[in-house]
Amino acid sequence: MWTCIILLFYTFAILVQGDEDWKLVNTTQGPVRGRKDSDGGLYVFYNIPYATAPTGTDRFKAPLPPPVWMSPFDAVNRDIRCPQGPNESNMREDCLVANLFVPDTTETNLPVLVNVHGGAFQYGHGLSRQYKTLVQTKKIIAVSFNYRLGVHGFLCLGTEGAPGNAGIKDQVAFLRWIRKNIASFGGNPEDVTLIACSAGSGSVDVLTLSSATEGLFNKAIMESGISTGATGVVIDPIQNAKNFAKELGFNDVDDLDKLEEFYTTASYQQLTSDLYAIVDNEDVMIRFAPCVEKDVGQERVIMDTPMNVMKQGNYTKVPLLYGFTNMEGSMRLSYFDTWKIRMNEKFSDFLPAELRFDSEAIKEEVAQKVKQFYFGNDPVSEASMVSYLLYFTDVLFAYPMLRSLSTRVEALGDTIYLFEYSFVDEQTPLFPHTDVRGAGHCFQSRAVADQDLSGSTEEYKRMVEILREYTLNFIFTGSPTPSGSSLPQWPPANAQRSPYMSLGSVIELKENILENRAAFWDAIYEEYYGGPVMPSATTTTTTTTTVAVAVTNPDLTTNDPTTPVPATTPDPGSDGAVSLMISNVLFMAVLSLFYLSLQ
Known part of the structure; x- marks a missing residue:
C-alpha cells in the first residue's frame, strides 16, 4: 500500500514541477496564484476582480461585491480595460480588477503603495504606470486597479439610477478590498499610501476629504491634480449630461427620466464615441468627473463641495506630498x-x-x-x-x-x-x-x-534616484526627509x-x-x-439599509441573503488549465488513498 502512496505523490511532484515560479495567496474570495516576474525580485498578481461593475439599467450605480471561487484563480494579465476611447481594445463593462506587485521576500507587514491612474477621468487603466522598481527594494508592496471612466464612471443626474461618482465609489470599494486582503499578501493594512497624478490626483484629493474612506489609508502623494481646477468636482453635472446627450443625437434632455433612460440604454460604444466634447474645453473643466451628490438613499462619497469641506475642517488629515511641474x-x-x-x-x-x-x-x-x-x-x-x-x-x-x-x-x-x-x-x-x-x-x-x-x-538618472528616495522615505515615515x-x-x-x-x-x-x-x-x-x-x-428613496450596505460596502464573509454575490468563476486566463490539472491530481490522490485504506 505504501508503495502506491509514494508513487502517487511522486507523480504529483512531477506534475507540479516548476511551481516555485508561482505564489499562492488566500483571499476573502478564494485562493489566487501570482507568477514570479521575469525581471526577478517580485511576484505579480494581475486582474483580480475586487468588485463587480453593474450593467444594464444599473450601470451607473455603486459597484457590487466581487465573484468568489473555489479552485485557485490564476492572476495572469488579461489586459482588462474599462470602457473608454473607441480605439481601445479589451474593453468590457465589468472591468473592476486589481493588480498587485509583491516582493519576493518572507518579510510581512510591509507598507502598501496604491496607484490611482490618471487620464482625465476618461482614459487609462491600472497598468498604465507601474512601480516594480520600488517593489524590488523588497520594502513595499505596490497595487493598482481599474475604475469606471467617462460617462460610465461619472454620469451624475442625482437620481436613483445615476446618483453620480460611480468611478470614485469603485476606488472606495478597492481600498476596502485592500483593507481586507492585503495582509494575506504580506502588506500592512494600517500603512497605506496613495500615489497619483492628474485626474488620479484629483481622485485622491476627493478620497482624502470623504468620510467614506476614513481609516483606509494614512498618507497620500498628490501630483498635478486636485479636487478643484481641471481635475476637480464638476460645476453643473446635469447640464453637462444634457449637452453630451445632444452631441450623441438625443434632444429630449429636459425630461430627466427620459435623459436617464437614454444613458442607461445606450451602448458603451456610443457613450465613448465622442470624447472630445468631454475633455477639450476652454474653461478648464472636464464634463464627466466627480460631482457633489444628492441624497437618494445610497452611500455618498462627496456630500459637499471640496472647498467647503476644507474650510470647515470636516475631514481627517493625513500627511501629503504635493506639487506640480x-x-x-x-x-x-x-x-x-x-x-x-x-x-x-x-x-x-x-x-x-x-x-x-x-x-x-x-x-x-x-x-x-x-x-x-x-x-x-x-x-x-x-x-x-x-x-x-x-x-x-x-x-x-x-x-x-x-x-x-x-x-x-x-x-x-x-x-x-x-x-x-x-x-x-x-x-x-x-x-x-x-x-x-x-x-x-x-x-x-x-x-x-x-x-x-x-x-x-x-x-x-540622478534626479530619478533622488525622487525615488524622497518617495520611499515618505512612504515609510510620512516625511520625505526623516x-x-x-x-x-x-x-x-x-x-x-x-x-x-x-x-x-x-x-x-x-x-x-x-x-x-x-x-x-x-x-x-x-x-x-x-x-x-x-x-x-430631494426626498430619500425607500431603498432599505441592508441593500445599501450590500451594494456600497460589500463584505464577502457575510451570509446576508440580500447580498448579491455572482456565482460564476471568472476567466482564469491561459494558465487556468494548470490549476485544473493540479486540482484533479489532488482529487485522484485523495480518492486513491481512500480506496487503499479500505483494502
Whole structure:
C-alpha cells in the first residue's frame, strides 16, 4: 500500500514541477496564484476582480461585491480595460480588477503603495504606470486597479439610477478590498499610501476629504491634480449630461427620466464615441468627473463641495506630498493654433468655469485684467508662447493646488510637503517658437515610476534616484526627509505656501512659489470663486439599509441573503488549465488513498 502512496505523490511532484515560479495567496474570495516576474525580485498578481461593475439599467450605480471561487484563480494579465476611447481594445463593462506587485521576500507587514491612474477621468487603466522598481527594494508592496471612466464612471443626474461618482465609489470599494486582503499578501493594512497624478490626483484629493474612506489609508502623494481646477468636482453635472446627450443625437434632455433612460440604454460604444466634447474645453473643466451628490438613499462619497469641506475642517488629515511641474500648460500646446485666435477674440471663454460673475460685463472686465496680466498689450501669438504656457499652468493645476494647500493648513494645520518640479536636460525638447525648456504634465510622476533609463543622461538618472528616495522615505515615515536622511531637508509648507522644494537642475528649498502669479489669482478667487452648483434637496428613496450596505460596502464573509454575490468563476486566463490539472491530481490522490485504506 505504501508503495502506491509514494508513487502517487511522486507523480504529483512531477506534475507540479516548476511551481516555485508561482505564489499562492488566500483571499476573502478564494485562493489566487501570482507568477514570479521575469525581471526577478517580485511576484505579480494581475486582474483580480475586487468588485463587480453593474450593467444594464444599473450601470451607473455603486459597484457590487466581487465573484468568489473555489479552485485557485490564476492572476495572469488579461489586459482588462474599462470602457473608454473607441480605439481601445479589451474593453468590457465589468472591468473592476486589481493588480498587485509583491516582493519576493518572507518579510510581512510591509507598507502598501496604491496607484490611482490618471487620464482625465476618461482614459487609462491600472497598468498604465507601474512601480516594480520600488517593489524590488523588497520594502513595499505596490497595487493598482481599474475604475469606471467617462460617462460610465461619472454620469451624475442625482437620481436613483445615476446618483453620480460611480468611478470614485469603485476606488472606495478597492481600498476596502485592500483593507481586507492585503495582509494575506504580506502588506500592512494600517500603512497605506496613495500615489497619483492628474485626474488620479484629483481622485485622491476627493478620497482624502470623504468620510467614506476614513481609516483606509494614512498618507497620500498628490501630483498635478486636485479636487478643484481641471481635475476637480464638476460645476453643473446635469447640464453637462444634457449637452453630451445632444452631441450623441438625443434632444429630449429636459425630461430627466427620459435623459436617464437614454444613458442607461445606450451602448458603451456610443457613450465613448465622442470624447472630445468631454475633455477639450476652454474653461478648464472636464464634463464627466466627480460631482457633489444628492441624497437618494445610497452611500455618498462627496456630500459637499471640496472647498467647503476644507474650510470647515470636516475631514481627517493625513500627511501629503504635493506639487506640480513648472510647465503644466504644455498639455495645451496642441490647441495653440486654434485657441490663440479665440483667446484674442473672447478671452472670457478661457476663464476657469469655477469663477462666477454677476454679469457678462463683469466677466469681460475680469477677462481683460487676466489677459493684460499674462500677455500685456500684445495679442496671444507665437511671440507670447511662454505666457500661453504659464497661463494654462496656473489655471489648470498650479493655482488650484496652492489655494487648496492654504485652505487645508489654515483649517487643520495639515502637514503638506510642497514641491515644484522643473528639471530639464539636453534631451528635453524646446517649446515651439521659443528657446525655452520646461517640465510638462506629470513629468515628476514619470520619474518615480518604472521606465527605461538606458538612453538617459546621467543628470536625469540622478534626479530619478533622488525622487525615488524622497518617495520611499515618505512612504515609510510620512516625511520625505526623516531623521538621518542625506537629502536636502524638506520641511512642510505653511499657509503662505512656503517653503517649497524646487526639484530642478539644482535641488533646493525656496520661498514664495509662483510669487506674483499666485497673489494675482488669490485676489480674483477671493472675489469671484463660485465652485460647483450644490444639488437641490430631494426626498430619500425607500431603498432599505441592508441593500445599501450590500451594494456600497460589500463584505464577502457575510451570509446576508440580500447580498448579491455572482456565482460564476471568472476567466482564469491561459494558465487556468494548470490549476485544473493540479486540482484533479489532488482529487485522484485523495480518492486513491481512500480506496487503499479500505483494502
